[in-house]
Amino acid sequence: QVQLVESGGGLVQTGDSLRLSCAASGRTLSTYGNAWFRQAPGKERELVAAITWNGVRTYYVDSVKGRFTISKDNGKKMVYLQMNSLKPEDTAVYYCAARSPSSSLYYTADEYVYWGQGTQVTVSS
Numbered sequence: 775q776v777q778l779v780e781s782g783g784g785l786v787q788t789g790d791s792l793r794l795s796c797a798a799s800g801r802t803l804s805t806y807g808n809a810w811f812r813q814a815p816g817k818e819r820e821l822v823a824a825i826t827w828n829g830v831r832t833y834y835v836d837s838v839k840g841r842f843t844i845s846k847d848n849g850k851k852m853v854y855l856q857m858n859s860l861k862p863e864d865t866a867v868y869y870c871a872a873r874s875p876s877s878s879l880y881y882t883a884d885e886y887v888y889w890g891q892g893t894q895v896t897v898s899s
Contacts, residue, residue, distance in 0.1 A: 794868055796810075802851065803852075842858070865896050884896055
């Protein structure tokens, strides 16, 4: 069992940066693949970025490529999402997710087993 807790969200202006953190408790993260999803009001939850258990492979949705970076520190049981050059369309609740084992990347919410409670990111224009 893995518990995930996100932090780092907030209200920022266009062009600002935020770093989201996801702290895991319970089992080690070292064999878990992770992802960040987001859900804006009235929209479906979408994958933002994913990373394999060892951090070797990553995936980004086109709208965040070059602006967001996903990373993880298995020793600290942490997953991060560095978000730069934020835009109003990035406004959403951001969720951390995990699944095991994961040497591959997974792209849909149904493929992830563990979820955090979400953290709100609001980008004003």
